[in-house]
Amino acid sequence: MAKETANMPDNNIAVLTNDRVAALITESTKAASNQEVSATSSTVTNANKEALQTTEPNWTDRSKNGVHIFLEAYMQQGENEKESLPEEQQRDNFKENVAAEQQPLVLNISTKMLSVAEERLSNRGMTFIPSSTMTITENIIELKTFTCNIMLKCMFNSQQDAKQNNVMFHKKSCFIPKNNATIESFEKICEKEIYKLYDNRVAGKKFNLDTEESEALRNLQQDMQLIIRPADKGGPLVVMDRSYYKQTTEAMLNYVNTPRSICSESCSYGYRKVVQLGQPSCCYDCVQCSIGEITNETDLSECLKCPEDHWSNERQNKCIPKAIEFLSYEEPLGATLAGIAISLTIITAFIICVFTRYHDTPIVKANNHALSFLLLVALMFCFLSSLMFIGRPMRLTCMIRQPTFGIIFTLCASCVLSKTVIVVIAFNATMPGSKLRAWLGFPLPTGIICSTFLIQVIICIIWLCNSPPYRQQNMQSKRGVIIIECNEGSTLAFWCMLGYMGLLATVSFIVAFLARNLPGSFNEAKFITFSMVVFVSVWLSFIPAFLSTQGKLMIAVEIFAILSSSLGLLICIFSPKCYIIFMKPEKNTKEYLMGKNK
Template identity: 60%
Template sequence: MSGVFKSANDSTFFNIVKLKADCEKLQEDLLHRYLKNIHFKNVLGEDIFFDGIGDLAMEYSITNLIFLPNGTVQYKIVGSYKPYAAPGEDFTINENMIVWEASFAQIPPESRCSQSCAPGYRKLTKEGKPVCCFDCIPCPSGEISNETDMDNCMKCPEDQWPNEKRDVCVPKMISFLSHEEPLGIILTLISIFFFLITAIILGIFIKYQDTPIVRSNNRNLTYILLVSLMFCFLSSLIFIGHPDEVTCVLRQIVFGIIFSISLSAVLAKTITVVMAFQATKPGSKLRKWMGSRVSYSIVFSCSLLQVLLCLVWLGTTTPFPHQNIHSEIGIILIECNEGSAIAFYCVLGYLGFLAGISFIVAFLARNLPGSFNEAKHITFSMLMFCSVWVSFIPTYLSTRGKYMVAVEIFAILASSSGILGCIFIPKCHIILLRPNRNNRKYIKERLYAQSEE
């Protein structure tokens, strides 16, 4: 009986609870039905009503509290919030109407512990601090940030570089030895100047070709040497200007061949001095070798070997124009890639070999008797030539871009002018200023004095 009674009581309790819930729901429905029809204006003149789902559809005002010096508070509406307005029109505020406390110094308060990072900087979160706390660090080299509060900087393309503010990528500067810049103009003028000086000296030797000083050391070799020196000075002009496929090929090839002709002529003149002294001895068999054929053979054979080296160079690894974008920061270097460093230094090495042989032979023949013996002058010229090109190599390897080209041009001009000055200036001095020494009588007196010694 007790079990049946307990079950009946539980059923009665459940029915009572259900009846109470139904009554409450009925009251809520009656209340909502009443509220749906509410529509009135408050004291501010705003419409108060509920929408179809029972939410209060109204506009919220943003009020600025102004604390006056007399202790009172003034309320000023500076904006509004409309939850049901279109995006972009739901929130409006007039910042000019806001009155800030004096402690803010007319600057709105920030809801963060760090200021925004301007373009050109990126954020670096502080360790152990909230996310809103960070440091602003400049973008690294070659990168930019063009927006505020960027987490990472963007890398510029290879042909571009950041501006000073590091917020925009700008094209890199193009660098090469131009005809318009001061360095290019100076080197061009020097080249033309020495070319004209060499042409004048050639004209002097042609005019006085029948005098003893011109005839004494094979005037045809002298003409070959002077003409080759003229082209040596002009060859430096190929190095100035924007490099292209043609100029890159001609630069080293023309330089190497013309210089080999000059040094071959110097070597032939030196050997001529030695053979002329030996041929004057009684019973010498060198008389039959005295002539222009031997000299021309020396010039031709020594120059031909350099030509073969250059042809092998062109046939294997031809020089070509190259854009060097990694050598200097923010600059694209337009330069000629030699193709093969080994071939380039073989050409230079062969020129050094010819200069060294000429120097040794001229040094040994410097004190030989004879009229107008130019062995001493050749010795000094080859010493200067070797000094210039020995110092050229480390300087050339330590420079980049247009200054590397300028170093090679300087070496060409310095070595060529050294040969011109040491060999021909003393002769021009005698021809123009000491004509009394440029005659047969003076030569006989000098030969007699040397024989007495």
């Protein structure tokens, strides 16, 4: 009967619900009572309950009559339900049953073919616990051995055990240790429990494995080439080769591209998250932080702004101090300009010494030698004033460097204007009936110099009293750079100072240009004209260059304008006189200068 049951068509077996099982059990009980086999109906009821626990029941352990009655009732119930259901619903139920039957409880992907007993044993699942097959005698022997080992451990210390372990081969000892009351009482208690458990098992329970299944269990335990694991999802057990399991596990552990549960990569340092429109919150774009902002953690929504005196590095994950910029003596540009200024100061001092040595000669006395000495001293201080623009700006240097430069340059322009006016008056005073002779003498140049110089001094005093220049740290002009510079304070006062110097230079140029054709072998008005051309050209080109630069380059432009304009005055006015003193001493006479000796 078990073989016939095992060979039954699969389409007659469906998934049992709780209500249907109860109905089947009731019908099978009635049928058993009609045939006067009450014991068989009890067996059928137990068999039905076991059918709920396992998908593939073991029919060999059940009564043949009970099984026959159960199957007949079950098949009759299925036929009645099929006749009462519509055809479409019967078709759907058939598809569901086929789909359920296609899900095996054991999935064998190993190279070994499992036997019927091994498959039946595997279908019981991982939670199945086989009943013990040991006899009561075997259990008592195991208990005696265990207690004997305990007494041996108590009798001998660990050193003797260590010495015995060093021996490779030794005979089995038959030594019986002395009795121990505590261990003996423990042994008796355990022996009583073994008898009690054995009596209960024999009285009310049976073995849940037959001979074939027990043999299959031993074979699966001893086969080291197989490994049985529950599936990750679902109920089946998976039987696979141990080598395949190890290889697959290592491949999964060494897999580099870890699967992601989000649709966007993590935003690294220097980037912030921007959620995509119309997408879940886990979908976002990584946008780089703005300059001056950082992110030092991943997946931040907002960037952190650096302090005012710090800046972001290239990776924008750290704030670093801003670089400090000013025109220093250590850098090549500052050292070059400082060297030029000192060299020109030395040259000017040398010319003063030459003029002092030859102060009695006509070339030095011509055109008021006192003005020449004053102009040379003013030019020397002009060269030295440029050094105030080099180095780290301080409060005092910022306050006085621009006014000092303006006052000294105004003195130079006043001297040049005074020399030009004296040249014009001197040549025109030689004409008969000229009234310009009254203007010749010391008061005229002194008045011109003092009046023009005093106006510039007043402008600078008003500037310093109302809005003096001061030192500031410019952090906005250049990214990542702190420019230490001098703020002019009042921009209007600064440009008024430069404008007044330009006015004096323009007047000097016009007067000298008108006097360029005066008679005489040495007409100083020609050289003054050239010097004023250089002066005006330099300062006209200075304005756009000064306004278009910033930082240390702006200071370098101003220093260059000071040095070049002062050098123009020095060369155009005094180099011809030095040439005559050193190279043409025969021309250093009054007759030659008056144009009488040709």
